[in-house]
Each structure stands twice: as structure tokens, then as C-alpha cells.
Amino acid sequence: MLQKNNLIKRNTTMKKKLNFLCALVILVVFLVIFKTGYDFGAGIYAGIKTVQDNKNLVKEQKKKGTPILALQKGDFRLINLVPTKAMIQPDSILNEKTGQKIPVAYSQMIVQVNEKSNTLNMVITGLLSFIGSICVIVALVYFIKLIISINKSTIFDWKNVKRLRIMGYALLISFFCITIPPLMDLYTVKQSVALENYMINPTFLDNIKDLFLALGCFIVAETFAIGLKLKEEQDLTI
Numbered sequence: 001m002l003q004k005n006n007l008i009k010r011n012t013t014m015k016k017k018l019n020f021l022c023a024l025v026i027l028v029v030f031l032v033i034f035k036t037g038y039d040f041g042a043g044i045y046a047g048i049k050t051v052q053d054n055k056n057l058v059k060e061q062k063k064k065g066t067p068i069l070a071l072q073k074g075d076f077r078l079i080n081l082v083p084t085k086a087m088i089q090p091d092s093i094l095n096e097k098t099g100q101k102i103p104v105a106y107s108q109m110i111v112q113v114n115e116k117s118n119t120l121n122m123v124i125t126g127l128l129s130f131i132g133s134i135c136v137i138v139a140l141v142y143f144i145k146l147i148i149s150i151n152k153s154t155i156f157d158w159k160n161v162k163r164l165r166i167m168g169y170a171l172l173i174s175f176f177c178i179t180i181p182p183l184m185d186l187y188t189v190k191q192s193v194a195l196e197n198y199m200i201n202p203t204f205l206d207n208i209k210d211l212f213l214a215l216g217c218f219i220v221a222e223t224f225a226i227g228l229k230l231k232e233e234q235d236l237t238i
Contacts, residue, residue, distance in 0.1 A: 022147045026140070076110050077185045079193075080201040083107075091197075106198070113192045121188075125181045132177030139170040156231070161224045168217035175210040182206075 083105040092101040142163045149160055182203050189200060 019147075019151070022143075026144070076112050077189050078108065078110050079185065079189050080108050080203050081106050081195065081198045082201045084197055084199050109195075111189065111193055111195075113188050118188075121184065124184070128177040128180055132174045135170040135174040135177065139167045139174070142167045142170070156224055156227055158225075158228060161221050161228065164217050164221035164224065168214045168221060171210055171214035171217060175207060175214060178207045178210065179205070 091104050091106065093104045094100075095102045146160055146163045146167075149155075149157065149163075154160070186200070186202055193200075
């Protein structure tokens with residue numbers, strides 16, 4: 001009886017630890033989703049504000065009869081940079097507090113690669129971003145289902161194998177959805193832009209950790225599957 005009570009206490013403690021760790025994982029995922037949503041919303045707000053400010057500027061210029069300076073249009077891409085001569089020939093920017101120019105080196109920049117907007121690129125990027133977000137949500141839902149199953153002491157089960165595989169596929173698709181747009185931008189920029197004193201830094205593998213998470217899910221799923229097959233074979237032998 002004492003041994004049974006100790007076993008129950010040990011299982012309860014392990015479940016509490018698992019629940020705590022899973023709660024932390026879910027919290028981190030929600031923070032990532034919140035940051036992504038915030039950045040997306042901030043980008044939309046900045047775009048709307050820029051267009052509105054441009055309209056107001058054009059109206060003022062028309063009233064004053066001055067030359068109209070409209071919003072610059074074209075295909076703009078975000079690139080990351082590595083300065084090659086930052087200490088020898090630095091760029092400069094105006095410090096509004098002192099009124100003097102100070103040396104700077106850019107690590108990120110938006111450049112125009114074409115005078116016409118690339119609607120196809122915008123559609124593809126938006127679609128991939130949407131698919132990637134859906135896949136992350138799917139992975140999170142199946143992760144929660146997996147934790148609920150484990151809490152019910154149902155660990156080595158074919159349903160959990162299926163859940164792990166779905167998580168793996170969802171994270172794998174999400175990785176490609178996140179990786180393809182920067183790769184497209186890099187190819188386009190390399191074809192038309194070469195910056196003096198700067199080297200373009202590829203960023204399409206910055207989210208390689210998502211690929212490791214996907215592969216980890218597949219490995220755990222196959223480990224569970226092998227264990228279940230061995231158990232079924234032993235049961236048939238007996």
C-alpha cells in the first residue's frame with residue numbers, strides 16, 4: 001500500500017512538472033503570436049498613415065502651387081546588410097538633438113529594386129504568411145491535445161503518434177512559408193542591387209529552429225510508433 005501511495009505521489013509530481021513546462025511553452029507561443037500580430041498591425045497602420053500623409057501633402061502643394069512631390073512608388077524590398085568598410089568610410093545621419101551628422105553603419109535597409117510595384121510578390125508573400133500562421137495554430141492545438149492525453153496517462157498511443165506527425169507537418173510547412181519570401185527577396189535584390197561598402201546578408205535561414213522542431217516531432221512520433229509496434233508484436237507472441 002505504501003509503495004502504491006509513493007507511486008501515485010511520484011506520478012502526480014511528474015504531471016505537475018509537465019503541466020508547468022507545457023504552460024510555459026504555450027505562453028511563449030502566445031507571446032510570439034502576439035508579437036507577430038502586433039508587427040503586422042503596426043505595418044498596416046504605418047502604411048495607411050503614410051498614404052494619408054501623402055494625400056494631405058499633395059493637397060497642400062496644390063493649394064500653394066508648389067511642385068507636387070508624391071509618394072515614391074515601386075517594388076521595395078527589405079534587406080539585411082553587413083558593412084565591409086564601416087570603420088574606414090562610415091555613412092552619416094543627422095542627429096536632430098545636436099544638429100550635427102554622426103557616423104552610422106546600416107544593418108537593415110529598404111531598397112527599390114523596380115520602378116513598378118510587384119503585385120504578384122505581395123500576393124505570394126501575404127498568402128504564405130497566412131498559411132504559415134494557420135499551420136502554427138494547428139501545431140499549437142495538437143500540442144495541447146497531446147498534453148491532455150498525456151495527463152490522462154495515455155502516452156504510448158497511436159493517436160499521439162498521429163498528433164505528433166501532424167505537428168511535424170504543420171511546423172515543416174510553417175518553416176517553408178517563413179523561408180520562401182526572404183529567399184525571393186534575396187534573389188530579386190541580388191539581380192538588381194549592389195551596394196557600395198555593404199554586403200547583403202542572407203536571412204532566409206534565420207528560422208532554422210522551426211525546422212529542428214518539426215524534425216523533433218517526427219523523431220518522437222517514429223519512436224512512439226516503433227515502441228507500439230514492438231508492444232503489439234509481443235502481445236501477439238504471448
